[in-house]
Amino acid sequence: MTPRDGIVLLGHGSGGAMSRDLLENVIIPALHEDGAAQQMEDAARLTLPSGQLSFTTDSYVVDPIFFPGGDIGELAVNGTINDLAMSGARPVALSVAFIIEEGLAVDDLRRVARSAGRAAKAAGVAIVCGDTKVVPKGRGDKIYVNTSGVGLARGNVNVSAANARPGDVILVNGTIGDHGVAIMSVREGLAFESPVKSDTAALHTLVDALADAGVELHEMRDPTRGGLATVMVEIAQASGVAIRLDERQAPMDPAVAGACEILGLDPLVVANEGKMIAIVPGADADKALKAMRAHPLGVKAAVIGEVTGPSAKGKVTLTSMVGGERVISMLQGELLPRIC
Amino acid sequence: MTPRDGIVLLGHGSGGAMSRDLLENVIIPALHEDGAAQQMEDAARLTLPSGQLSFTTDSYVVDPIFFPGGDIGELAVNGTINDLAMSGARPVALSVAFIIEEGLAVDDLRRVARSAGRAAKAAGVAIVCGDTKVVPKGRGDKIYVNTSGVGLARGNVNVSAANARPGDVILVNGTIGDHGVAIMSVREGLAFESPVKSDTAALHTLVDALADAGVELHEMRDPTRGGLATVMVEIAQASGVAIRLDERQAPMDPAVAGACEILGLDPLVVANEGKMIAIVPGADADKALKAMRAHPLGVKAAVIGEVTGPSAKGKVTLTSMVGGERVISMLQGELLPRIC
Numbered sequence: 001m002t003p004r005d006g007i008v009l010l011g012h013g014s015g016g017a018m019s020r021d022l023l024e025n026v027i028i029p030a031l032h033e034d035g036a037a038q039q040m041e042d043a044a045r046l047t048l049p050s051g052q053l054s055f056t057t058d059s060y061v062v063d064p065i066f067f068p069g070g071d072i073g074e075l076a077v078n079g080t081i082n083d084l085a086m087s088g089a090r091p092v093a094l095s096v097a098f099i100i101e102e103g104l105a106v107d108d109l110r111r112v113a114r115s116a117g118r119a120a121k122a123a124g125v126a127i128v129c130g131d132t133k134v135v136p137k138g139r140g141d142k143i144y145v146n147t148s149g150v151g152l153a154r155g156n157v158n159v160s161a162a163n164a165r166p167g168d169v170i171l172v173n174g175t176i177g178d179h180g181v182a183i184m185s186v187r188e189g190l191a192f193e194s195p196v197k198s199d200t201a202a203l204h205t206l207v208d209a210l211a212d213a214g215v216e217l218h219e220m221r222d223p224t225r226g227g228l229a230t231v232m233v234e235i236a237q238a239s240g241v242a243i244r245l246d247e248r249q250a251p252m253d254p255a256v257a258g259a260c261e262i263l264g265l266d267p268l269v270v271a272n273e274g275k276m277i278a279i280v281p282g283a284d285a286d287k288a289l290k291a292m293r294a295h296p297l298g299v300k301a302a303v304i305g306e307v308t309g310p311s312a313k314g315k316v317t318l319t320s321m322v323g324g325e326r327v328i329s330m331l332q333g334e335l336l337p338r339i340c
Numbered sequence: 341m342t343p344r345d346g347i348v349l350l351g352h353g354s355g356g357a358m359s360r361d362l363l364e365n366v367i368i369p370a371l372h373e374d375g376a377a378q379q380m381e382d383a384a385r386l387t388l389p390s391g392q393l394s395f396t397t398d399s400y401v402v403d404p405i406f407f408p409g410g411d412i413g414e415l416a417v418n419g420t421i422n423d424l425a426m427s428g429a430r431p432v433a434l435s436v437a438f439i440i441e442e443g444l445a446v447d448d449l450r451r452v453a454r455s456a457g458r459a460a461k462a463a464g465v466a467i468v469c470g471d472t473k474v475v476p477k478g479r480g481d482k483i484y485v486n487t488s489g490v491g492l493a494r495g496n497v498n499v500s501a502a503n504a505r506p507g508d509v510i511l512v513n514g515t516i517g518d519h520g521v522a523i524m525s526v527r528e529g530l531a532f533e534s535p536v537k538s539d540t541a542a543l544h545t546l547v548d549a550l551a552d553a554g555v556e557l558h559e560m561r562d563p564t565r566g567g568l569a570t571v572m573v574e575i576a577q578a579s580g581v582a583i584r585l586d587e588r589q590a591p592m593d594p595a596v597a598g599a600c601e602i603l604g605l606d607p608l609v610v611a612n613e614g615k616m617i618a619i620v621p622g623a624d625a626d627k628a629l630k631a632m633r634a635h636p637l638g639v640k641a642a643v644i645g646e647v648t649g650p651s652a653k654g655k656v657t658l659t660s661m662v663g664g665e666r667v668i669s670m671l672q673g674e675l676l677p678r679i680c
Contacts, residue, residue, distance in 0.1 A: 009674070010674045010677045011673045011674035013565075013674070013677070013678075014565060014566060014671055014673065014674045014675060014676075014677075015564065015565025015566035015570060015611075015671065016565070016566040016570050016609070016670045016671025016672060016673070016674075016675075017570075017669070017670040017671065017672050018672075018673065018674070019565070019566070020574075020670070042396055042423040042426060042427065042561075043394045043395060043396035043423050043424055043426070043427035043429065043491075044394070044395050044396070045392050045393070045394055045395075045427070045493055046392065046393040046394075046395055047392050047393075048390075048392075048393050049390065050388070050389065050390030052385050052386065052387050052388075053385070053386040053387075053388050053393070053490070054383045054384070054385055054386075055383060055384050055385075055386055055433060055435065055468060055469055055490055056382055056383035056384065056435070056469050057435035057436075057437045057469055057470065057471050057486065057488055058437065058471045059437045059438075059439050059471050059473045059486060060473075061439060061473045061475050083382040083383050084383055086382060086383070087382065087383035087385070089383065093395060095395065095396070095397035095488050096397075097397045097398065097399045097486055097488075098399075099399050099401060099439070099484055128395060129395055129396050129397055130397065131397050131398045131399050131486075133399045133400075133401045133484075133678075134677075135401050135481065135484075135678065136677065136678075138478060139480065139481040140479065140480060140481075141475065141479040141480075144439055144473075144475075144484070146397065146399060146437055146471075146486040146488075148397055148435050148437075148486075148488035150393070150395055150490060151383075153385055221382075224355065225353075225354060225355020225356070225359070226354060226355035226356040226359070230355060230356050230357075234360075269356070271355075329357070330356045330357040330360070331354055331355065331356025331357065332356060332357050332358075333351045333354065333356070333358065334349070334350045334351035334353070334354045334356075334358070335354060335356075336354075337350045337353070337354075337474075337476065338353075338473075338475065338476075
């Protein structure tokens with residue numbers, strides 16, 4: 001049996017002839033649909049200008065692997081691009097490593113790899129090395145994907161969770177909660193008039209837009225697992241500041257708000273995959289908002305809060321939809337297993 | 341429950357407070373026993389001199405996760421260091437990403453992370469970023485580890501599977517088959533007078549020794565999954581050359597040879613984790629052998645074959661223990677699932 005039809009077998013993880021067949025006839029053509037010459041050695045070589053390198057890794061175990069608005073391949077590529085972008089770096093190259101459960105349809109593997117390849121190409125970031133392992137049935141779940149990435153740090157951007165200062169404002173580039181609700185809706189079998197789609201997207205060009213506009217960036221983060229609340233608490237604690245958020249200013253799709261009510265979820269702790277928060281000096285708020293809104297991924301950008309003063313414990317206060325105030329905390333326990 | 345006792349729960353993969361607790365109280369202290377200040381941002385920054393970067397990734401799914409001579413943490417660190425080293429690069433930094441099955445003992449996680457941290461420290465390579473995901477029971481197997489690595493390419497080493505030339509000789513730095521037999525012995529419950537231990541080791545300083553001795557390196561490879569035979573066939577095909585190996589010259593532990601007989605394994609396709617083959621011009625054979633033997637990981641180094649001439653199909657011939665000759669091929673099918 002060629003791997004072109006059928007399913008992935010344990011032998012495809014052997015490192016021998018079957019592995020090579022799967023790699024050469026399925027994975028590489030799918031990751032690189034343009035047929036660009038492929039490096040087949042174990043390590044890729046990159047020629048980079050001197051400077052600071054940014055290096056990150058993330059594994060993706062999302063269930064289901066295909067969901068409204070995306071799949072695990074695209075998610076893994078965009079997610080690691082975003083980790084680089086949030087660190088202030090320009091993404092350069094990615095690795096993609098698959099852990100496949102025996103029995104996965106080769107068509108599904110091809111679809112995931114193709115989606116990863118297309119996302120990388122759309123983002124202008126090269127997939128330069130990879131790895132494939134196969135585990136027996138019942139020792140994995142269809143496919144897990146690790147992406148690691150390297151990027152070039154911008155000299156003039158120095159972001160850190162410890163850099164928020166009183167007087168800063170907090171911006172978000174659009175609606176919150178879309179990814180988590182898209183995944184949960186599939187799992188719970190919820191039907192909406194128009195299905196909620198994951199917001200998975202690569203945010204590096206949005207960061208370019210902010211940097212090019214001359215915005216002084218104190219911190220950038222993509223609020224994925226744990227959502228907006230967890231990220232804000234982390235930053236407040238690391239910076240020793242108090243943060244006040246206004247939920248009424250946070251853009252939200254009405255379908256997401258409705259689903260959160262039905263599912264009993266707090267949208268502030270629901271995962272996003274194409275959203276970023278930016279913390280900038282109050283004086284740069286308008287400039288940052290304008291730069292975000294001029295970018296396709298920031299049309300609905302809004303200022304959602306401010307850093308109000310020092311706070312040893314890092315207190316984060318939320319003004320809710322109905323105008324009440326409460327202190328928010330990190331996600332406790334497990335809200336949404338395998339959301340990314 | 342603190343994660344210090346007990347087991348890993350799904351909530352430890354939430355991205356919220358439990359994730360942070362596991363990270364700060366178990367994983368980071370274990371990876372960095374010396375208490376070096378730890379970067380907690382999503383992406384690490386590295387200051388590198390200008391030059392060519394080498395970038396690689398590998399996932400480890402070995403079963404069992406603890407085995408004679410090592411464990412999955414050490415294996416993952418050494419394996420990725422070796423991929424960088426074999427590419428001719430000096431390893432600089434690693435990422436470590438865990439996919440944990442719910443229910444893993446926190447003690448086992450700590451042991452794996454500690455072992456990874458110690459291996460990295462012993463090799464002089466920094467673990468600079470990481471990720472932790474938790475999957476439900478029955479969707480993983482204890483722990484899977486992905487390590488990615490970056491290194492600095494040496495300007496004067498240009499190895500490739502396509503670079504073997506007639507007249508070259510093939511060296512190996514020691515006994516073959518140790519890792520695969522160590523794993524299989526545990527799985528099959530074989531008892532030896534002295535147990536066969538995995539040869540897991542970081543080979544980058546052995547490469548330093550070869551480069552420092554002025555050996556002209558045409559190709560270097562660590563014969564892991566698929567073993568020596570698979571690597572030799574790959575090189576013969578990529579270079580368009582015929583290779584002749586002499587099994588009688590290949591160093592082998594008698595216990596490994598015995599176990600291969602009992603288990604019906606061909607030692608040439610059994611995985612190694614601390615072995616490398618080097619392909620060098622015949623004129624450099626003595627210099628290379630001397631450099632290897634002067635290094636602790638090369639005491640039993642030997643010349644095991646030669647490139648005899650051009651061959652469009654990449655023919656590899658083996659002179660066996662009893663003096664017979666046969667053509668060898670890549671590993672077919674699956675010999676040893678989850679060997680690394």
